Amino acid sequence: MTARDGQAAVELEGVGKAFGGRRVLAGVSLTVPPGGRLGIIGPAAGGKSVLLKLIAGLQRPDAGAIRVLGHDLVAAREPELAALRKRIGMLFQNYALFDFLSVADNVAFPLLHAGVAADEIDARVAARLRAVGLAGSESKMPAELSGGMKKRVGIARATVARAELVLYDEPTAGLDPVTTSKIYDLLRADQAETGSTAVVVSSDVAAVAAFADTIAMLHDGRIRWVGAAAGLFDADDLVVRSFARGEERDGAAVLSRSVEAARPAPGAWP
Amino acid sequence: MIFRRSLTQLGGRVMAMARDVGGVFVLTMEVLRALIPPRLDGRETVRNLYKMGNRSVPIVVLTALFVGGLMVIQFAAFVKQFGARALVGWGTGYAVFREVGPILIGLMFSGRVGANNTAELATMTVTEQVDGLQALAIDPIRYLVVPRVVAMMIMLVALTVIGDAVALIGTMIMSYVVLDIHPYTVWYSLVDNLGPSDFLHGISKSLVFGAAIALSSCYFGLTVRGGAVGVGRAVNAAVVGAAVSICFLDFLMTYLTA
Amino acid sequence: MIARRPLTAIGRRALDGVDAALELGRVAVGTIVGALISYWRGPRRRGEIARQMYFIGNRSLLFVAVTLGFIGMVMVYQTCLLTTQVVDGRGQVGAQFARLLVLDVGPSLTAMMLATRVGAGIAAEIGSMKVTEQIDALRMSGVTPVDYLVVPRFLASVIMTVVLTMFGMAVAWGAGGLTGYYSFQINPRTFFDLSMVAPAHVWLGMTKAAAYGAAIPIVAGFCGLRAKGSSEGVGAATTAAVIGSSFAVLIIDFTISAIGLIIWGAGL
Ligand SMILES: Nc1ncnc2c1ncn2[C@@H]1O[C@H](COP(=O)(O)OP(=O)(O)O)[C@@H](O)[C@H]1O
Ligand SMILES: [Mg+2]
Numbered sequence: 001m002t003a004r005d006g007q008a009a010v011e012l013e014g015v016g017k018a019f020g021g022r023r024v025l026a027g028v029s030l031t032v033p034p035g036g037r038l039g040i041i042g043p044a045a046g047g048k049s050v051l052l053k054l055i056a057g058l059q060r061p062d063a064g065a066i067r068v069l070g071h072d073l074v075a076a077r078e079p080e081l082a083a084l085r086k087r088i089g090m091l092f093q094n095y096a097l098f099d100f101l102s103v104a105d106n107v108a109f110p111l112l113h114a115g116v117a118a119d120e121i122d123a124r125v126a127a128r129l130r131a132v133g134l135a136g137s138e139s140k141m142p143a144e145l146s147g148g149m150k151k152r153v154g155i156a157r158a159t160v161a162r163a164e165l166v167l168y169d170e171p172t173a174g175l176d177p178v179t180t181s182k183i184y185d186l187l188r189a190d191q192a193e194t195g196s197t198a199v200v201v202s203s204d205v206a207a208v209a210a211f212a213d214t215i216a217m218l219h220d221g222r223i224r225w226v227g228a229a230a231g232l233f234d235a236d237d238l239v240v241r242s243f244a245r246g247e248e249r250d251g252a253a254v255l256s257r258s259v260e261a262a263r264p265a266p267g268a269w270p
Numbered sequence: 271m272i273f274r275r276s277l278t279q280l281g282g283r284v285m286a287m288a289r290d291v292g293g294v295f296v297l298t299m300e301v302l303r304a305l306i307p308p309r310l311d312g313r314e315t316v317r318n319l320y321k322m323g324n325r326s327v328p329i330v331v332l333t334a335l336f337v338g339g340l341m342v343i344q345f346a347a348f349v350k351q352f353g354a355r356a357l358v359g360w361g362t363g364y365a366v367f368r369e370v371g372p373i374l375i376g377l378m379f380s381g382r383v384g385a386n387n388t389a390e391l392a393t394m395t396v397t398e399q400v401d402g403l404q405a406l407a408i409d410p411i412r413y414l415v416v417p418r419v420v421a422m423m424i425m426l427v428a429l430t431v432i433g434d435a436v437a438l439i440g441t442m443i444m445s446y447v448v449l450d451i452h453p454y455t456v457w458y459s460l461v462d463n464l465g466p467s468d469f470l471h472g473i474s475k476s477l478v479f480g481a482a483i484a485l486s487s488c489y490f491g492l493t494v495r496g497g498a499v500g501v502g503r504a505v506n507a508a509v510v511g512a513a514v515s516i517c518f519l520d521f522l523m524t525y526l527t528a
Numbered sequence: 529m530i531a532r533r534p535l536t537a538i539g540r541r542a543l544d545g546v547d548a549a550l551e552l553g554r555v556a557v558g559t560i561v562g563a564l565i566s567y568w569r570g571p572r573r574r575g576e577i578a579r580q581m582y583f584i585g586n587r588s589l590l591f592v593a594v595t596l597g598f599i600g601m602v603m604v605y606q607t608c609l610l611t612t613q614v615v616d617g618r619g620q621v622g623a624q625f626a627r628l629l630v631l632d633v634g635p636s637l638t639a640m641m642l643a644t645r646v647g648a649g650i651a652a653e654i655g656s657m658k659v660t661e662q663i664d665a666l667r668m669s670g671v672t673p674v675d676y677l678v679v680p681r682f683l684a685s686v687i688m689t690v691v692l693t694m695f696g697m698a699v700a701w702g703a704g705g706l707t708g709y710y711s712f713q714i715n716p717r718t719f720f721d722l723s724m725v726a727p728a729h730v731w732l733g734m735t736k737a738a739a740y741g742a743a744i745p746i747v748a749g750f751c752g753l754r755a756k757g758s759s760e761g762v763g764a765a766t767t768a769a770v771i772g773s774s775f776a777v778l779i780i781d782f783t784i785s786a787i788g789l790i791i792w793g794a795g796l
Contacts, residue, residue, distance in 0.1 A: 058664050086670040096661035110669040336778050343785045381770035389763025396759050498659055501759040502652025505766040509644040517598035524602050
């Protein structure tokens with residue numbers, strides 16, 4: 001069930017998205033090969049989460065083309081999208097754990113709806129929870145967990161069904177450096193085991209650059225820079241370089257410009 | 271086992287209800303005290319009146335139109351059986367002015383204005399804007415609650431007057447369509463048999479219902495806890511509290527004024 | 529330029545309205561089809577339907593009892609005041625009251641109460657799932673939110689609305705009888721008189737109850753699924769659900785009553 005050889009796992013071309021007349025994405029083009037690890041960085045409120053939801057088929061673009069695992073998401077109707085989404089795992093920025101289900105039931109959810117047999121579900125959920133270091137918390141409810149624990153439950157839920165493509169939205173936001181590197185070790189191990197493709201959105205530039213093979217920087221609604229992760233900190237583009245290095249003056253300039261871009265132009269009717 | 275759990279739950283619910291009734295009572299006292307030298311934030315009251323009226327007039331007009339028509343349908347079989355055509359205006363008017371009008375308009379008003387008000391205050395509370403007011407030494411009772419209570423009482427009375435008139439129009443239309451009774455017949459049957467006391471009976475109910483809706487709405491809005499889920503729960507509790515109060519006060523006022 | 533502003537604003541509101549109506553239609557069709565399929569195959573999530581039924585019943589039993597009880601007392605009170613004005617018609621009050629209760633007041637007022645209670649509850653629940661992206665998380669597992677969330681509530685609500693209507697009518701009838709006895713000395717034997725209640729009345733009343741029970745979760749689910757933002761969005765969805773489902777009750781009442789009048793005419 002993996003994508004055919006030579007075909008990209010994710011392919012975006014000129015993708016645009018606006019909310020109530022406010023342009024968030026304006027022509028994003030990207031390609032991720034099967035088994036690739038793409039990191040997406042960029043200023044806050046720049047549309048990174050929206051980009052992931054477009055790839056997951058949770059929202060539809062206003063313009064452009066999106067192909068994911070061999071499916072054309074613009075042409076696909078809802079049943080096709082629903083079937084495709086089962087092959088994609090997603091960690092949401094704010095976890096989105098089902099607050100009416102226990103930790104174990106949250107992780108079991110994708111398997112339950114993929115028709116996996118009950119005893120296999122139990123075994124796989126237990127293995128997954130062990131892998132993310134949450135063995136023993138099976139019967140807790142999400143409200144009883146800390147932020148880092150919720151993140152790990154979210155990762156377990158995103159990967160339990162052995163998705164071919166996994167989308168991680170800020171997997172390490174608000175976590176300490178030790179936990180951060182543990183989480184990236186986990187992502188690496190998962191990927192080595194299943195051969196899946198990973199797209200990671202993160203504000204922690206150094207950590208994501210260490211994990212990903214390719215980095216893309218989203219800026220002003222477009223991909224400003226794509227390249228090997230190793231070259232990010234020495235990129236020719238001053239905006240990219242200073243954002244990646246977190247250099248104060250230039251970094252501030254990047255941020256203020258993107259906030260400016262987020263504002264509707266004066267006189268424009270949304 | 272289940273029986274014991276239900277009993278525990280019932281106990282918990284009775285306690286919660288007692289706390290809420292007490293809370294509304296305390297709030298009522300605070301509102302009255304804030305009004306003792308009658309000082310009212312005029313601008314805030316007018317702003318609320320405008321917003322509430324704007325929001326609820328269409329829904330109340332539609333409700334009243336349907337209710338007027340509905341009364342005729344309920345009356346129709348009776349009229350067809352006994353030929354009591356001259357009684358339509360009187361019967362529907364009596365029911366609408368004294369009971370159905372104030373209750374249904376009150377319920378719709380609570381669903382529209384009361385619920386909105388709870389959501390607004392609850393959002394202000396969970397985002398700590400109310401604490402911010404207090405930090406500025408602004409009394410939330412005087413600034414937030416009193417203008418809303420006054421505005422809701424005035425507005426519900428005004429809406430009931432409008433609603434009574436519109437329901438009468440609905441009655442006339444349906445009488446003509448379904449029973450072929452001329453609007454004049456309906457009108458004279460009404461004015462010949464009903465007096466101002468019937469009309470005022472309903473209006474005075476609306477005044478009381480308006481206060482009850484406002485107090486329930488403000489109480490649950492200001493005592494909300496727990497983010498987005500809490501706001502939804504507060505709205506739910508406010509409309510339920512308002513509905514119970516309306517039914518209870520309706521009974522009380524019918525009984526006392528009879 | 530200035531002249532175009534209100535026009536574009538009105539145009540956009542109209543488009544939004546059309547959009548919302550289409551969405552409501554989709555939720556309604558999705559729910560009813562989903563319910564039929566689950567009836568056909570035997571509901572897959574029997575436990576969930578039972579749980580929702582318990583929620584609805586547990587949350588509204590006391591509420592319906594209190595409100596319908598008072599309404600029953602007031603109705604009998606007012607009718608007695610009215611009938612004793614002209615001639616003493618107290619003997620007829622009970623029979624007429626029973627007819628009106630079964631035909632309209634019982635189902636409609638119970639449903640008005642459930643619209644506020646159950647409708648607000650469903651919208652708050654689904655709305656907060658929407659703003660915390662749990663709905664998107666459901667969709668990631670290939671689950672249709674309408675099937676997963678609205679269908680069980682729909683089935684539970686249809687059943688429980690009928691059950692609670694019968695309960696509410698019984699409470700109102702009893703409370704009315706007590707009022708008649710204590711305030712107007714009507715003999716309970718005279719009051720509890722079902723001679724004016726025909727099978728057609730029962731059918732019509734119960735059809736109304738089932739239709740209300742179907743409409744409330746559809747309207748409330750639709751409002752919840754459209755929630756946007758955070759706390760404000762959930763609040764707005766909840767208030768929209770209360771007014772939307774109350775109004776749906778009113779329109780259904782009017783429509784079914786009119787159809788009943790056309791079918792049975794004077795026999796009603
Ligand atoms: N469903 C939505 N409706 C309206 N606006 C949205 C929606 N989703 C995202 N936005 C807006 O799009 C912009 C980008 O959001 P997001 O993708 O979350 O940024 P980030 O890069 O921080 O993840 C924000 O300004 C946000 O307010
Ligand atoms: Mg984001």
